[in-house]
Amino acid sequence: MTGFVLTTAAGHWDPLLWLAAFIIILAIVYIIRSRGYKKYKRGTEQTLPFFSGNLPPVANIRSSNMYWGFFEAMGRYYKWLRRAHTGVVNDYVYSFVMLLVVILAAMTLGGLL
């Protein structure tokens, strides 16, 4: 076999070493878990997750508003991004023509330098 070390130009990375470390850490975690209190009664309210007193959530967190903070912070950028992403075919062709013009200009200038 050609060995398992991925030698990149600036160093190397050994996946098997990483796996070995991962398994060792899993073993340690399992040991810590197994030393826990074993005489609890399964299936009673003892096994329910503790929501600091109030009722457990009925529905999941709606997936769309998990990162609302991020959208607030980048507000102006997202406003511009939403405006740029119209679903209209004409704007698709317009951006393609713009790309073509930019590449043509860059290549001709590049060619002269």
Next chain:
Amino acid sequence: MKRKIHDTGLSPIVKMAVCILAVPVATFGFYVALHGHLTPGGGFAGGAVIATITAMFLVAFGRDVIKSQHSKSFSSLRTIKSIGITTFGILIFISLSATFLHQYLTSSGWFFRVTVPFGPNPGYLGTGGIIPLMNLAVGLEVVVGLSLAVILLLVSSKEGHTEAPVEKMGRREE
């Protein structure tokens, strides 16, 4: 069955003319398809010419000709269509002896019995290799494909809102 066909569609003169015309149109379409590599045309154009016959029959005999055998004929038409296109597929593999699409029939005199030197000639069929065979396969597929399209357009428009002019012509006659 006989009486039902005769009362719809255009006048009997037109029906007779369409029946007579069908033969020359078919031969011309077959000619265009077969001589694809010599004269302009080829499989697609020849098939389209032959497909006009179905359109002519539909116009002359009215739509009810189709209504009677509605769904049964379509599946058989589709099988003929796919037979045609599959022969085209097989023809790609035929010349596997040398390489794909190798024109090993050209001027080998086997199929068209004429060996033709390279250069201008008075239009022998042999110069085409397997192209005439491919044109025939594509022609068959296009004939059935286009006539299916015409039939489906007419049949489906019946449920649609437009009233086909052919219908009114027939009724006024009785």
Next chain:
Amino acid sequence: MISTPFMAVVVLVLFGLSAMVFKRNLIKIVMAVHVMGSGVNLFLISLGYRAGSTAPIFTNAPKLEMALPVPQALTLTSIVINIAVVALMLTFAALIYEHYGTLDARKRRLLE
């Protein structure tokens, strides 16, 4: 002086592109694609032009100086492909009209 077919090609292609960018109606966009396609085909044909030559068909050819057959073969294929593309786009436009009730490119349901 650039010979006239190449100028016609530039006009056709630019016309097609500009119609696609500015026209709102879906059918007009399909027509613009077809116009651009024929512009590119004209360009391919005019590449193979030789002064004073006949069509490259061997059947009792009057003389041996013939126009280049290869661009004409390319154009044939490109025309057939153009038909298929335009036919497909017209069926989509018809079905969009059936579902949306309008052919305006701005009325769309697929948002950003």
Next chain:
Amino acid sequence: MILLEHAPALAIAVPLLAALATPLVSKAGKRIRNLWVILSLAFAEFVVIMLGRDVLAGNVHVYSVGASVPSLTSTGGFPIRIILVADAMSALVSLAAMSIALLAAIYSWRFMEEHHSLGLDKFYTLLLLLAAGMMGLSLTGDFFTLFVFIEVVSISSAGLIAFFSSGESFEAAFKYMVISATGSLLLLFGIGLLYGKYGMLNMAAIANEVSMQHSFLDIAALSLMVSALLLKSGSVPVHMWKPDAYQEAPAQVVIMMLTITLLSLYVMFRICFSVFSLVLPVTMGWLIVILGAMSVFVGVTMAMPQRNLKRLIGYAAVAEIGYVMLGAGTGLIAMPNVSGFAMQALSGGIFHMINDVLDLSLMLLAAGTVFYITRQQDINEVGGLAHKSGYLAVLFMISMLAIAGMPPMGGFASKLMIYESVYYFNPLLSIIGILGSIMLLAIFVKIFASVFLGVPYKGSVRQVPKSMMFAMCVLAFFILFFGIFPNLALDLLITPAAEALINPQAYIGGVV
């Protein structure tokens, strides 16, 4: 062996013949048609593997269609001949494309069953036509055949996008078709320019000529072709058709469209590296790298607020294309003497091309299965599925970690190579790439949490069929394999492909 001699042409002709014969075979029954599709694709996969092994043995595999002897490339008599060239890079790409097509066919056995009213033989015909087009795109050595196969691929994938005939799918298919038609027409215009100047259509023959005289015409033709191929690959300014198309198409068709984007990137690199390498101004490399960085950033930021899962994966695909362009573009900038970091960037980019296809395909198949078993479309109604189908949650987790580039998965090795080499080249680009990876992980953690964790799902859930599970497990196996043994994949597949791209003389020598 006759099979090996005709391998490139067989790889294209077998799916084509299977596509043409599917309506006929489906008369015999549904199971026979499904078997026919999968067997023909399996045979084509076998042919491609044989071709790959032969090419890795060192020789560029050349096949001229229609000549009396397959390797007759000297143009006695007929000046123009279609020549299929398979060197290490194209063998790698065709192998990836055909295996994804095979998995898509296996996946769609049960996935399409409830849509039989829409006429499944049409679906399988288009699927096989798409596979034949992909094979043609990756093996062709001739510019005009490249244009014909790009059109075959565009038309059949537009037809497949509109397969679930709802209003939105027609709109997505229409937009895709308009964009692909304009792109390929301009590609044909560029090819016409090249034909006008050199009188030849063969890539290698033109590469041989281009080194001698170099004028503005080459630059114009090159930029036309590159912009058309960038459009087909969906990099930033022209990426907007991708989320629409990925949202509406059935899951397994989206996988094949994913491979098409990577194939058009491969064709662009083939043109830049092999054909125009000697005359290429350095600005082309810079253009690709900058567009790559932009598509990473825009793709990731646009994917954040999405609600529809497949649309979100579309934007993630735009970001993944950005990584490939980032890697290979750096290799392109240091083109004449590609050494050290540039070589690593290029092989990192190619390695990421393969990893990206595997990760996103697994994610898409998992998303398709989620919608198959719960019959829902929006991720907000679907919740707590991990209780019902644990395996699906594990597979989704694997694909999520792979896309974000976490260690045990394949994505990590290629992204490590790209970041390291691009950092030495220009730190800002590498920082954008790393930022993109982190945000990709954040997005998919959000999706995983809302779809799989939380309150158990109330609605009725179907059992994940075996064929879909098999397709996903094969993908998961390859992701893990490339993750744990990256240098095995590197030495076997990637470095020969990178070397094949680097020296155009080998590519030209094989043909001319």
